[in-house]
Amino acid sequence: MARLPIYLQVLLSATEVGTTTVSSDELASGAGFNSAKVRKDLSHLGSYGTRGVGYQVAELTAEISQVLGLGDDRPVVIVGVGNLGRALASYDGFARRGFRLVALVDADPALVGTEVAGHTIEPVARLHELVEERGIGIAVIATPAAHAQAVADAVTAAGVTAILNFAPTQLEVGAGVTVRRVDLSSELQILSFYEHLAAQFPAATG
Amino acid sequence: MARLPIYLQVLLSATEVGTTTVSSDELASGAGFNSAKVRKDLSHLGSYGTRGVGYQVAELTAEISQVLGLGDDRPVVIVGVGNLGRALASYDGFARRGFRLVALVDADPALVGTEVAGHTIEPVARLHELVEERGIGIAVIATPAAHAQAVADAVTAAGVTAILNFAPTQLEVGAGVTVRRVDLSSELQILSFYEHLAAQFPAATG
DNA sequence: CTTTGTGAAATCCTTCACAGCG
DNA sequence: CGCTGTGAAGGATTTCACAAAG
Structure with missing residues (x-):
């Protein structure tokens, strides 16, 4: 649905x-x-x-x-505070639809302790603890592809059952955990295909 | 495909x-x-x-x-340089997969003229001109929902045939134009549904 | 013995079309 | 009349299963 x-x-x-x-x-x-x-x-x-x-x-x-289980606002953690993570953290669409960002986590020691969108960035080592303490059920992964699986393992071990994955990689998770993948460059590539078509056959409908 | x-x-x-x-x-x-x-x-x-x-x-x-029509690098414009637009502009995944950001456009006069990711932000009024001059076929719309349709009209009139829409709204476009929609809060809501399920029926598989 | 390529079967999703309710 | 709710039809996509190829 x-x-x-x-x-x-x-x-x-x-x-x-x-x-x-x-x-x-x-x-x-x-x-x-x-x-x-x-x-x-x-x-x-x-x-x-x-x-x-x-x-x-x-x-x-x-x-x-x-x-959809909205209404009782749902705590969310964002892991990976690069460009994308920062944009997501500041995105008010989440808050307006019943989600509450309760933690930001990053692996970079230079970022830990700094503030983004009103949240102090926490180290990856505290991930398990944060998920448990704050009752987090949903994690957003915006790390590089190479770290995504480790983050997924950590958050699911701590009790997260739903993951939104922006890293361009396939995550392996246990039964009972749902992953949705959003791959921005895939989206562009698909568009590229249609544009390619449109350029070759201007008559065809996308 | x-x-x-x-x-x-x-x-x-x-x-x-x-x-x-x-x-x-x-x-x-x-x-x-x-x-x-x-x-x-x-x-x-x-x-x-x-x-x-x-x-x-x-x-x-x-x-x-x-x-997919990759390889011959494809010029892309990003319209709307808020948090998300800025993140997309800095996202190296695009460049690494054959897309080239050639223009940034925003409606906010305070932003026009400033630099983001090596590009000077242009006013919306120049959109048509930019698309034609730079041979842009793909537009990324990262504006508020209220402005998305106007932007879509402008870019398609100028020759864009593929749109990646991050605004939470349904775009009306002519035949021959392909739109893909990425709705971040929809994604979270879908996850919310599964988490909701998981919380109620811990035995069920996502 | 492994792995592709593909008809046939099964499943899922969409659309049609209309009975029945307000 | 207008619009919902839903069987039945139609399409599309996924999976099975196996023959043919290396």
Whole structure:
């Protein structure tokens, strides 16, 4: 259900505008797919729509948030405070959606002790301790690829069950741990492929 | 073919280690899926493997790079030089994989004229001109959601055919333009869901 | 004996189309 | 009437399993 967060976004912007009900058609165009898919997806959560009317924005927002486990703000650690880690630490989108950054960790002794986005950077050695003490369940790995596996091992050993991996490498984790990988240069390469196509066959649709 | 870049990564790390041939099994475990899928994927590119041996790392790397249109370095513009834009501008992964950052653009007059990662930030008004002059085909949008559509309109009007969108919004673009969306808080929300599950049913596998 | 390449089977995902509710 | 909820159809993708090649 990788689409629920997108519905949530559409619902949030509907709330801002003051809309109180949305149809599957409106959700679909806001989210970028078709209405049948929206209804199928939402029907898996139970029956929250009213025929002839649509869905209550507030009710559906609450339901999706609950399914996603949002609301009770979730402590997150960012490991690796390079350019990307720093940007993520300062990114207010996390805070606005129910996540709370509670620790920053880096291997570089020159960075440890300095402050970024209101957090003092901690050494890798304290990772286990921090995860346990602060009840961290989600870790963001923004280290170089070579260190990513060691970090994953450390955080999962300490109790983290969900990892967002920005390092361009495949992580091995035990059962019960979920990894999502975001690979920025892969994304560009895929685009490159389409641009390549577009340049060769200007008639083709991406 | 969103998996080709991942194969490419595995191949690159194989090259670093000095391996000259890989089997579909090795590629599969490096990439995180199974060998049948790898072989199906690679068979679409043509027949580059040797039965009983595997694939030549160098040959396959060249072939995938060519299909993805890499090699002839591709000019990229980043629009929006906030935390994320700045991190992307400094991210060396792009340069190392055949992309060349040729312009930075921001709407904030206070930023225009300042230097980031060796590039002088240009005003939004020059966007069209920059895209045409510098032959830019790929744009990275790292602006707030409210401005993303206007930027997309501007760059596609100027000839960009591929967009990497970090703004949490659905972009409308004409035919022939490809958009890929990377939504960091969606990723965290999806993880949140799995962590939520793991916390409730410790036995279940992610 | 190992590993590719590939038809066939199985599975998953999307879209259609419409009955039924409000 | 409008819109949801959902079986059924249609596509696409993944996996199986094995023949053929080195």
